[in-house]
Structures are given as structure tokens and as C-alpha cells.
Amino acid sequence: MAIEIEKPSSVRLSKVAISKTHGEDSPYFAGWKAYDENPYDEIHNQSGVIQMGLAENQVSFDLLEKYLEEHHEVSSSGKGAPGFRENALFQDYHGLKSFRQAMANFMEQIRGGKAKFDPDRIVLTAGATAANELLTFILADPGDALLVPTPYYPGFDRDLRWRTGVKIVPIHCNSSNNFQITPEALEAAYQSAESMDLKVRGILITNPSNPLGSTIQSSVLNDILDFAVHKNIHLVSDEIYSGSTFSPSEFVSIAEILRNRNYKDAERVHIVYSLSKDLGLPGFRVGTIYSYNDDVVTTARRMSSFTLISSQTQHLLACMLSNHEFTQNYIKTNRERLNKRYDMIIQGLKKAGIECLKGNAGLFCWMNLSPLLNEPTRQGELELWNIILNQVKLNISPGSSCHCSEPGWFRVCFANMSEQTLRVALQRIHKFMEQRKVCSVNQ
């Protein structure tokens, strides 16, 4: 006879805990699971899934390693561990002054000196993930809305909305003008929010854009800032890929726009930065908020208590980023290598008959596979995506997971692998396209 064991009734968790707003059910992550279960390896698993869904920068690690080899002072064991105690005890949410100074300098260098950053306006957080969430807590109340241009980084669904209770209202961009943000699109998004009774508190742009892999033009930045001023809302510029622009002259930071305007209207502008992409150090959890608004700086600093950067890591990076020679060389070399990778993948895709959006930054390209869709719908896109994942064995990210309004676009990462692996990936794509030509000819 079966014995019934009564399971104690589970106590309800919070609404935040039960909700799906963490976003992990998106196909964006399903691809990662496929990769985890069958990861490509140059030697041991040549038929595995190649990870092209992860925007990581592994092209310049040798530069970092060389720096560390030559500079023992950053390691704790150098001279009988001096400073370890002070470092381990340092939990001040202002952050190490030397580190903030180094970050400010680094950010200035990336912008070719066209903008200046005050170290006392730098607030440290454990990654840009935390920075974006923290800013949202500060700039908006639960139920309010932020306007975000599409396509956008899938993580925003979690970072901006999950625990904050804030909503995202998309600013629709499309391929007719290379997905640029237009004043009409801004206004349409604002109206859309109003019609849903949502109070718009700000706009969040990513510049250079993820997933487009392109920088936002100066004129567009001015339009966006004008719009924010007109509506009396905030402007957050996530510039996490600013050091990954292939050519230094092509990136214009919102900081430059403000400088040109003599910092008028600056109190509504906030910049997010991180070392996860430009330096390829996502594990170290280094994010920053740079705000021109004193209240935001003060509040963000207090809030950063929940997400401080390990003092051990602050110390290491303070040393590294204060070395002007190192950073100059790194920024320059990194740009060159990313550019080279980009050219390689674009050429390879072109040979296979695939067009991409013209890009000039980032760790990925925005690939147009709309001609291959069975039907020009999200469903059609996901069907194609499934084939690419399971047959071609490439984990790329479908545009729908980035909320792109046009089906058929895919984000393809190219910096998180060796050149050899990238060649293999391009071969697979080539073969896939050849097979499809044959199929369509036979139909």
C-alpha cells in the first residue's frame, strides 16, 4: 500500500522571485545550454557547438599577461605582502581613490582626450549589470518606464526591470536607415508609453550599440539629448563598448556632446562603463556609474554598498590602469585586433552570400539572414535559428531575443575564440549556405 507523504505546503516567495522577469527563458539562453552540453573544442570535440553568442573579448589577453609579468608590485606576495591588510579592510563605498583616478584616465584615453572625467563622480559597482540596475532604482519608481532603442542587449530585460519593477518601452529602429534612432521613433515610443499610462523617466542608449556593433552618430546623440531635455527626463548612456571601437575617431561619447554644450542640461545625463568588454575582464566585476548629477552620485554611492568591487581587484587595476604606456598601447592594439577580426568575419560571410550591417565597434556583427526565412516572422526566425544551432552547430543570438522588430537578423560574436575557431565557424556557414542553394535549386 502506498504511503502518502504530505509535502509541507510551500510558502509563497516574493512576486519578484516568482516572476519570469529574470529573462532566462529566452532563446538567447537556450543556445548557451546547447553549447554547454556539447562545446566545440579544436582538438577534442571538433563537431561541437561553437559559441558565438557570448560577447567576450579574448583577443588581447597576452597584453595583460605581459603587463603582470613585468610588474610584480601589483601582486600581494611581492615584498612580504605589504598593504594586504589595508587592502583587505578597505570597504569604503567611495572606492580606492587611485582606482577611480585610473578609471577616469582610462575613460579619457578611450575618448582621445575629447572628454574629461572627474574621479569624484565615479561610483563603483560590481559590473555594468549592477550599474544599470542601480541607476534604474534611482531614476525611476516601480511602474514607471524607460525608453530603450531596439534591438537591445537581452540582459536589459532583467537588469532594468526585474527587481526594480520598472518597465521598458521600446524605441523601434529598423534597417531602412541602418537602425538609427530617429526623433520620430523617440516621440512614438513616448506616446506609446503615455497611452499605456506609464510615466517615462528616462532613455537608455548603448553606445556603441549592442547588438548592432555600430556607434551612434553625433547628430543623433544631440537629437536624443534634446528630446530628453524637452521631456524633462534622464539619459543613460551605456558606453561599455567604447574602447572596442575599431577606429578611435568614430566614437562620440555623450560626454563630448555635453562638453560642446558647456555642460548645460548635464544633470540629467549618466554614463555607465565597465572593464568587462574593453579589457576582457568580466570575472572581476568592474562597473562604474559616472553622473553629472550630484544627488545621483551621492545616492548611487550609498547604494553601491550592495555591490562593491573587491578591494583586491581595485588595487590590481589601479596599478595597471595608471600605467599610461600600458593603457595607450593596449587601447591601440585591442582596436587593431578587433578590426582585423571584424574584417575576417565580414569577408567570410560575404563569400557565403551573407550581408551584415555596416559596423565599426563591439565584439560582434549584426547579420542579415532575412532572405533565408520561410516566413518573415518571429516564428520563421526561430525556426532558422534552431537549424543553425542544432545542424550547423553555431550558437548565435536571434534578433527577436534582442527585441528587434524586423525578423531575420542575428548577432554573431567573433572575439571570444581563436582565429582558427572562427575559420571553422565560417566554413560551416559557407557549407550551410551552399547546401541551401542546392536545395532551393532542386525545389
Added chain:
Amino acid sequence: MEFTRKNRQLLSRIATNDRHGENSPYFDGWKAYDSNPFHPIHNPDGVIQMGLAENPLCFDLIEKWIRENPDASICTAEGLDKFKDIAIYQDYHGLREFREAVAKFMGRVGGNRVTFDPNRIVMSGGATGANETAIFCLADPGDAFLVPSPYYAGFARDLRWRTGVEIVPVHCKSSNNFRITRAALEEAYEKAQRSNINIKGVIITNPSNPLGTVLDKETLRSLVSFVTDKKIHLVSDEIYAATVFSSPRFISVAEVMQDMDCNRDLIHIVYSLSKDMGFPGFRVGIVYSFNDDVTNCARKMSSFGLVSSQTQFLLASMLSDDEFVGNFLRESSKRLAKRHHVFTKGLEEVGISTIKSNAGLFFWMDMRPLLKEQTTKAETELWRVIINKVKLNVSPGSSFLCSEPGWFRVCFANMDDKTVEVALDRIREFVLQGKEENNHEADKSQARAQRWRKQNLRLSFSSSRLYDESLMSPHMISPHSPIPHSPLVRART
């Protein structure tokens, strides 16, 4: 002016309310310390910091280990080959070696009576982040948690600020050594229910901050059965677990659960290395839940506060060194015990009693005999005198929501032996002076009280830097922070 007003309307309610807790008078003591910090040579008349619960007594042991284990750092020649893999590791599960080492450490700290599962170890931005994450998982805005008082002043921010959750204190009394009774819990719970406050759980700190006492088995069992009966959660913040320096031993709620009929889905532990190891800068917070859904949710939320992989790597190595850990825990207890003894004995000699405690980095001092009247106002007056005249930054009981005026938390671990002597001398002098002066006529004491008050006023406005934002964050002010103008107070044993 107009700009500022407009400006404030531009921010969220969370950004403009006071729930960050920094306007509490609790921080006036820090401000006083920061503007006049004690230094044995450069500023012997400065304020001694006794409001900061830090544990630097065993750094020599740690520094020795680091010197002898260069491969634990990814920046040294020996560890450099690991740099790349560690630097790109951002998986919110955390390095397996790190989780295993932390689980093992937690087990040892609990006397190896419990085995902790590495797969339930979830990272967070310090215990600050861990407590907030737990609340985000367990409660909605407007819900409330019961918290036995006196409790850590930072809870006001950590549990409430961004979560929108409320704290309902469960007042404990000195008459039974501030024990948490079932009756007090029931009463607080019923009262909350009657006021339509939705209680979602209880948060305890064991060992207690600010009392420095450990919870006994009976109290722990009582708590577990209370939450099981009411179908609410229990979060046990065990951040001071390894600071126990004499018997009775530390008992984790995990141990008590083992032979009890209870709903395991309701039990969650918060841990950190900030106190036990003395690493507040490394931001190592842990959420350990027996509830799978909470573990999964907290893990997703850990994206907002992961531990730096560089730090995970170092600690994975350090904490799996069994010999080092054993020696460290033994030495740490010894040194804390000695420090505690020196202070409590010194105070006893001048008639100041403290709650009998055997853990923590502080003791709970009874200054009720020195109060003019048994009110919070009198406590605050006495506190200002202690800061401004005696020049010790101690923390008044009211900042811990203690319902009885006259108690003060005094931190003893964050200074060197010489400074301990100075602090004790000052207290002795103050107490003896007070006793002497009590024997004089009333008008003389009135004149003195007026002088004290004047002194308070003078000091309050003497430095505009008291309210300078560029000063250290109140919670985080450490005598060891590298601010050039502040003489550092090194703790050396």
C-alpha cells in the same frame, strides 16, 4: 534652489527617501572620529574609534600564508597561467573550488556538526548584499520581517531601502539577558497581524550584533518551530560565527534543523568573510538556503553582486588549506578572548558591567547607572559626552533599536594593544570622575552639565568637514583606509 527642488523631483522615491539610514545620529560618532582621529603619536587626544566592528587581529597569519602561496594569486609569476581563465569567469554559480572551500569553512566553523552543500552556496555583495537578496526573494514591498532588538543598525537600509519591506522589532530585555522568547515573538506577530502588517519572516543574527552572545539550542529550536507553525521564513545571519572565543560553542540553525520536525524550505542562512576572516574589502557574501527555489532565485540575483573571480580564486586556495584554517580559527579565538578579557575586566574594576558574552568583535556595555534619567534623551546626552569629552566613538543602544536606554556597543578588535590601554584609561577616568563629582553639591553639577552641553555645541559646529561628502562612508570608515590626512590606527598584536 529652484534647480535643486526640480532636481529632486527628477529622482525616484527610493533615491529621495531617508531609508538609506545615513542621517541617523549613529553616524555623528563617525563624523566626530573622522574630523579628529586618534593617533598614538600625532594625535593622542583624538577620538578613538570603537564603533567599527572590524577584525584585524590575525592579519599576520594571513600575510604569512599569502607569502608562502604565490600561486593563489593570478598576478604572480606562479599564478599567471590561470589569469585568463579566471578573468573571463563570470558564471554566477561561482568557481566550484570556491564554493567547496566556503562550504567546508562554514562546516568547520560550526564545529563540523553540519555538512554544507557547495551547490547551495550562492554569492552576493557582502552580507549587505546577501541580506537584501534574501528579502527580495522572500517578501514583497509592504511586507514585514520580525527582527529581535537590539539589532545591527545597517538592517534599516539592507532589509528595507530598495525592497520596500518593513522591520517590526521584537524587543528583548536585559531582565533575561536579552533572550529571544517565544512569547515575545508571538506577541509581536499577533500585534502585527492586528495592524494588518503581513509578516513574512524573522531575521536573527547569531552570534548577536550588538550583544556578542550566541543563541542556545533551545532558543534556536523555538525559532524554527515558530516559523514552521506560522509558515513564515527564518533568515539566520551567521556572519560572526567564527568570532566565538569561549564557550558556549556556536550552534548554526543548520545543526538544529537536523533533528527537528520542521519545514526546511523556510530556513536560510546568510554568511560572510568580513568578520570571521577580517576581509570586508573583498565583498564575500553568501546566501545559503535550504529552499531550492530560493537558491535558484538568489543565484540569478547574484548577477548584481558577484564576488570578483580574482578573489574567489585566492580564497578557494586559502580556505581549502586545512592546516592554515585550523590554526587561524584557533589563534583568532585566542586573541579575541584576550582582548575581550582585558576590556571587560578593566571596566569591571571601575564598576561598569557588560552583558556576559563570548563572541563578536564588541561587548554590550551597561551605562544605565550613569544616566540622569532612564530615557533615550539621557542616553543620547551621555553618548555625546562620551564622544566629545571622553573621545571614544562608541555606539548608543538606541541606534540598535534597544528598548532600554543606557546600553552601548563597544568594539574592541579594531585597534592595537596600546590604544586599548588608552581607551580603558579614558573610561576609568570618566567613570571615577563622575563618581567623585556626584558627591558634590547640585549646583556644581548643574554648572558642569552646562559646560558639557556647551562643549557639545562647540564641537558639533566646529568643523564644516563633518558634513563633507568627500569623507568616508559612515559604515565603511575604517581606520585603515588610505586617506592621507587621517593618521592610521594600526592594530598589531
